[in-house]
Amino acid sequence: MEKPKLRHRVLIVEDEDNIALALDYVLTREGYAHERVANGADAMPRIRDSAPDLVLLDVMLPEVSGYEICQTVRMDPALKDVKILMMTARGSAMERRKGLALGADGFIAKPFELKELREEVRRLLDGDGAGGNA
Amino acid sequence: MATGPGAMLNRLGLRLRVFLFFAALALGSLSAIAAGLWLGYGQAADGDLLSGFVTAGLIGGFITLGIAAWVWFLFDEHVARATERLAASLRAEAHAGLDGRTDTDLARYLGDLAPAARAISGRLSETRDALAEAVQRETTRLAEEKARLETLLSDVPVGVLLCSGDHQLVFYNGPATELLGAAQVPGLDRPIFDYLRDAPLRHAHERLWSAGDAEAVSDLLVATVAGARMLSGRMRLLDGDGAGYVLTLRDVTDDLAAHAGRDRLLEEIFDKIRRPAANLLTVIGVLDEAPDDPALTGALVGEVGQLAKTVTELGQRYDQARAGWWPLPMTRGADLLDGLRARMEAQGLQVTTEGDDLILRCDGFEIVALLAGLAERVAGKGLTRDFNVRLAEDGAGAVIDIGWRGAAVPVGTLDGWLDAPFDVGAADVTGKTVLAIHATECWPQMRDGMAILRLPIREARRAARRPQAVARRVVYDFDLLFKARAEGLAETALEDLTYVVFDTETTGLLPSDGDEIVQIAGIRIVNGRKVQGEVFDTLVNPGRPIPPRSTDVHGISDAMVADAPPIEEAGRQFHKFAEGAVLIAHNAPFDMAFLRRHEAGIGKAFDNPILDTVLLSAVVYGQGESHSLDSLTARLCITIPEEVRHTALGDTEATADAFLKLLPMLKGRGVRTFGDVLTEVRRHGRLLKDLNA
Numbered sequence: 043m044e045k046p047k048l049r050h051r052v053l054i055v056e057d058e059d060n061i062a063l064a065l066d067y068v069l070t071r072e073g074y075a076h077e078r079v080a081n082g083a084d085a086m087p088r089i090r091d092s093a094p095d096l097v098l099l100d101v102m103l104p105e106v107s108g109y110e111i112c113q114t115v116r117m118d119p120a121l122k123d124v125k126i127l128m129m130t131a132r133g134s135a136m137e138r139r140k141g142l143a144l145g146a147d148g149f150i151a152k153p154f155e156l157k158e159l160r161e162e163v164r165r166l167l168d169g170d171g172a173g174g175n176a
Numbered sequence: 177m178a179t180g181p182g183a184m185l186n187r188l189g190l191r192l193r194v195f196l197f198f199a200a201l202a203l204g205s206l207s208a209i210a211a212g213l214w215l216g217y218g219q220a221a222d223g224d225l226l227s228g229f230v231t232a233g234l235i236g237g238f239i240t241l242g243i244a245a246w247v248w249f250l251f252d253e254h255v256a257r258a259t260e261r262l263a264a265s266l267r268a269e270a271h272a273g274l275d276g277r278t279d280t281d282l283a284r285y286l287g288d289l290a291p292a293a294r295a296i297s298g299r300l301s302e303t304r305d306a307l308a309e310a311v312q313r314e315t316t317r318l319a320e321e322k323a324r325l326e327t328l329l330s331d332v333p334v335g336v337l338l339c340s341g342d343h344q345l346v347f348y349n350g351p352a353t354e355l356l357g358a359a360q361v362p363g364l365d366r367p368i369f370d371y372l373r374d375a376p377l378r379h380a381h382e383r384l385w386s387a388g389d390a391e392a393v394s395d396l397l398v399a400t401v402a403g404a405r406m407l408s409g410r411m412r413l414l415d416g417d418g419a420g421y422v423l424t425l426r427d428v429t430d431d432l433a434a435h436a437g438r439d440r441l442l443e444e445i446f447d448k449i450r451r452p453a454a455n456l457l458t459v460i461g462v463l464d465e466a467p468d469d470p471a472l473t474g475a476l477v478g479e480v481g482q483l484a485k486t487v488t489e490l491g492q493r494y495d496q497a498r499a500g501w502w503p504l505p506m507t508r509g510a511d512l513l514d515g516l517r518a519r520m521e522a523q524g525l526q527v528t529t530e531g532d533d534l535i536l537r538c539d540g541f542e543i544v545a546l547l548a549g550l551a552e553r554v555a556g557k558g559l560t561r562d563f564n565v566r567l568a569e570d571g572a573g574a575v576i577d578i579g580w581r582g583a584a585v586p587v588g589t590l591d592g593w594l595d596a597p598f599d600v601g602a603a604d605v606t607g608k609t610v611l612a613i614h615a616t617e618c619w620p621q622m623r624d625g626m627a628i629l630r631l632p633i634r635e636a637r638r639a640a641r642r643p644q645a646v647a648r649r650v651v652y653d654f655d656l657l658f659k660a661r662a663e664g665l666a667e668t669a670l671e672d673l674t675y676v677v678f679d680t681e682t683t684g685l686l687p688s689d690g691d692e693i694v695q696i697a698g699i700r701i702v703n704g705r706k707v708q709g710e711v712f713d714t715l716v717n718p719g720r721p722i723p724p725r726s727t728d729v730h731g732i733s734d735a736m737v738a739d740a741p742p743i744e745e746a747g748r749q750f751h752k753f754a755e756g757a758v759l760i761a762h763n764a765p766f767d768m769a770f771l772r773r774h775e776a777g778i779g780k781a782f783d784n785p786i787l788d789t790v791l792l793s794a795v796v797y798g799q800g801e802s803h804s805l806d807s808l809t810a811r812l813c814i815t816i817p818e819e820v821r822h823t824a825l826g827d828t829e830a831t832a833d834a835f836l837k838l839l840p841m842l843k844g845r846g847v848r849t850f851g852d853v854l855t856e857v858r859r860h861g862r863l864l865k866d867l868n869a
Contacts, residue, residue, distance in 0.1 A: 110588040113620070117584070134495035136632065140619045143630065144587065153484045 082106030101130040116145030190287025212236030254285035271840035341419035347652035507540035531567030537635035574636035584627035666851030692718035697824035715740035747778035791857035
């Protein structure tokens with residue numbers, strides 16, 4: 043498997059430890075630099091500090107929702123290059139529309155296949171693939 | 177001044193004229209005998225005595241016969257036929273109310289009889305006019321009240337039916353027509369069981385009847401006969417001994433389907449989750465003792481995977497289905513925007529609205545309350561007091577945007593607003609409740625430099641594509657509540673029968689040569705009255721070209737029938753319309769020949785009793801008159817507007833009106849029952865075949 047030419051930095055915003063563990067595994071295998079925060083309140087300071095290339099953002103978070111974080115990122119011009127891939131266990135068409143309307147670059151429903159996640163991450167970071175979920 | 181022998185005769189008295197007739201007959205006979213004897217005597221003088229007598233007898237006999245025939249002709253023309261015509265004319269005046277129609281010229285040789293008859297009819301006419309004028313005033317007042325009540329009843333949004341004690345339809349409104357099924361147009365005096373399954377109605381009726389409480393009501397659930405709809409109903413008995421009842425109906429098919437769908441999904445959730453959950457617990461229990469067993473780990477992974485997949489699939493189905501679980505009406509977008517604008521302005525906000533002309537599936541009141549509440553909170557946050565509300569089509573649905581120039585609302589703030597109760601007239605209703613009922617979300621975003629709050633509506637359509645409006649007319653005849661029913665058709669009084677008067681237009685006159693029907697029209701007559709609103713009128717695709725000469729007559733062209741149903745379908749619909757009724761047509765053998773040759777394709781036999789207005793006219797006016805539809809309607813003072821003459825419905829109307837005027841005239845002749853009329857018309861079999869074989 044070809045590794046990314048640049049070490050893209052990914053921030054995982056996920057309160058479920060098991061999902062975070064799985065994401066950690068996949069991103070490590072793919073060669074991305076990554077870190078994790080476990081609640082919405084800590085997410086924005088970390089995003090502002092590190093300006094990651096991609097945020098894997100859960101929708102249902104304690105304290106501050108994923109939608110709110112997404113909107114805040116998109117309203118900050120300094121973070122305009124940050125890509126956001128939202129994750130939700132519900133994934134109804136209306137939630138997907140809401141996420142994309144708030145500025146998410148992709149939307150993926152849990153449970154997801156690892157292959158699906160890899161392709162979506164690559165599409166957003168490297169411009170690979172046929173397109174997103176919009 | 178008339179001159180000549182005819183005019184001179186007219187001046188003589190009737191008795192003197194009759195005397196002169198018979199004197200002339202006697203003198204003529206004597207002269208004939210004398211002439212015969214004179215000629216016979218001439219031959220006898222030549223020695224041929226036998227030949228003389230024969231000649232005398234033949235000449236005398238033939239001349240007498242000729243004189244008798246001449247006198248018979250004069251009596252038949254001027255006495256018998258004139259009496260018949262005068263009598264028919266008087267009957268028409270007396271029974272059908274045809275004022276001023278007694279023609280004295282018909283009976284000019286009957287002396288003073290015709291002027292006397294005219295005088296009587298004149299007095300009758302004056303009395304009738306005076307009475308009619310008085311009745312008219314009162315009728316106008318009652319008609320206005322009746323029209324108001326009909327409007328009120330027709331605007332009731334639920335189906336309302338009134339049935340007699342023997343379950344015959346006496347009243348129905350427009351929504352009831354819709355509920356009972358578009359394929360089966362309801363008809364007065366038809367059994368309600370033609371449309372609704374009988375058991376729930378009979379049970380409810382028996383419950384109320386046995387309870388003996390005038391105030392009691394019985395709720396019921398009943399399916400349409402075709403099973404396509406489930407209706408929730410309430411039955412209440414009418415006052416009086418007839419045990420008639422009022423039935424109000426509401427379509428709950430979608431409600432029940434939603435309930436059933438929810439139950440099925442719930443059942444499926446437990447069914448599909450219980451098994452893998454139990455398996456998981458079992459595997460986990462064994463794993464405690466053998467944590468490194470790869471087979472057990474595999475089993476665990478398999479069960480977890482299966483459980484996750486099932487939950488995801490059920491969750492998606494829940495999301496798709498929940499929008500249909502709450503009954504939402506179709507709401508006009510313009511009304512919703514207007515209501516929202518009024519409410520926002522009442523809150524002191526400036527608002528402009530714009531949008532497509534859409535019909536939305538939503539609870540307009542809740543949506544207006546939600547959006548107005550959100551706007552109020554936006555204003556309260558100091559973001560703006562000047563809003564623009566836009567409604568736009570969005571795929572199969574629509575979006576409502578509340579926009580303003582200024583900063584966007586943070587999602588977290590919006591979520592907080594949506595979690596708080598809203599003033600929608602019910603306790604504990606939050607914005608999120610309203611969103612859940614409509615299976616939608618609400619979010620902030622930017623559009624054309626404006627901050628907006630967007631609310632998608634899942635189902636909408638263009639207002640121009642609205643379905644055909646529900647017929648709002650009420651149809652009723654309360655006399656049917658007290659109608660006595662005879663045992664057999666022959667014994668049934670003519671005015672108690674239900675009739676369907678009909679007419680067809682065709683490609684030509686010869687069904688045996690392939691001519692076909694291009695139009696059928698029918699009108700129901702119940703209790704001696706045309707039922708307004710129960711009209712059958714359809715074009716029929718004849719499956720062959722319509723000759724131009726036929727189009728010239730009825731105005732129906734090939735293009736007009738291109739999309740019309742074939743006779744098999746139109747005939748089936750007409751059969752249903754005419755079910756249980758006596759068919760009436762003018763020259764019925766013609767129309768029936770066209771229908772009966774398609775009975776196999778239609779799948780129904782037209783075995784209704786049949787009356788023919790040609791034969792009824794012959795019964796009333798005698799065979800000597802013309803019985804064409806034009807002649808009959810002219811005699812009965814019925815005007816057929818030229819534009820509808822030779823259209824099926826126009827001729828049907830004229831035939832129905834003629835029949836209704838012939839009914840009292842038949843009754844005046846002692847023809848009261850269907851059996852009586854059959855006996856009478858069969859006397860005129862030479863004129864036209866009676867089809868009630």
